[in-house]
Amino acid sequence: MDPDNPVVRLCAQGMRAEAAGRPADAERLFHQAWESATDDYEACVAAHYLARHQPTPERTLHWNRECLRRADLVGDERVAAFYPSLYLNTAKAHQDLGEPDEARESFRLAAARIGAVPPGPYADWVRVAIAEGLRTTGAAVPRAADGLLSALLAGFCARGDLKALGLILPAHLADLGTEEDRVRLTTALHMVHAARWLPEDEQRLLGRAVGALAAPA
Template sequence: MNPDNPVVRLCARGMRAEADGRADDAHALFRQAWEAAGDDYEACVAAHYLARHQPTPEETLRWNQECLDRADRVGDDRVKGFYPSLHLNLGRAHRDLGRPDRAREHFARAAALVDALPPGPYGDWTRFAVGEGLRATGAAAPRPGDADLTGLLERLCARADLKALALILPAHLADLGTDEDRTRLSTALHMVHAARFLPEDEQATLSRVIGTLTP
């Protein structure tokens, strides 16, 4: 986004207010951005931030849908990278309203588009959030080793085994159910297994989970 754009500047000021805990100021700045928007692109940007400061799930959904509609009207490369988060936010809004089928649809769309995001913290966070949404709405088909892996992660978290968690958790949280994701998770588990720093029973659990991930 162009930092010199007046709507973007207002949204940036709103985000700073948000970070400072000044929610009312943030909302007012985002509302100013919406009122100052001169085209669909600027309206899309403003609507995205306004959606974060709505009093009801229904209003949150309305502004997220407005954001998507405006992005569709823009229809060029300026909004290409917006779509994973647009569908993620709509998925969350529908889930909060008790509409799992609609939520699942948007989470699946976000998953199909998330690889368009550049590598980095924002792309990782979006991918983790999409994965959580898919699992929460049953869009991600369970795998045979999921229960074993969940139990192992709970044990690692309980004793704060940061070394093992640092290797396994990113691949697990970013798993959207693709073959590439399965390979990434299997590789992470192989690395921990090969290091042999876990207790024997956990090494055995790793072996079982790795076996379920091997084609």
């Protein structure tokens, strides 16, 4: 986003106010941004931040939908990277309203657009949030290795094996169910398995998980 855009500046000021523990000031700045918007792009940006400060799930969903509507009206590369977050926020609003089917579909739409987000910490955060949503709503296709991975990760946590956790957990948490994700997760498991520092029982379990992931779906 253009930091010199007046609406973007107001939203940035609102975020600073929010971070400083001044929610009323943040909400005022986001409303000011909405009222200052001169086109669909600026309205999309302002609606995104307004959705953060609504008193009810219904109002939150309203502003998330308005944000999506404005993004669709823009329809160019300026908003392409917005969609994963917009669908993610919409999905969470549906969850808060007890609408699992709508939430599931929004999580799927978010996952389908994640490739538009430039690589980096923000993309990683959005991917993990989407993956969690897919799992909690039953939209994720279970992998044969899921039970083995859960047991392994629980063992790593119990032993405080941060090295094994650091190598495997990011790929596991960010798994959207794609072939690329399966390869990433399998590679992480292979690396730990090849190093052979795990206790014998975990090493065997890890080998089984690698085999389960490598098997055709």
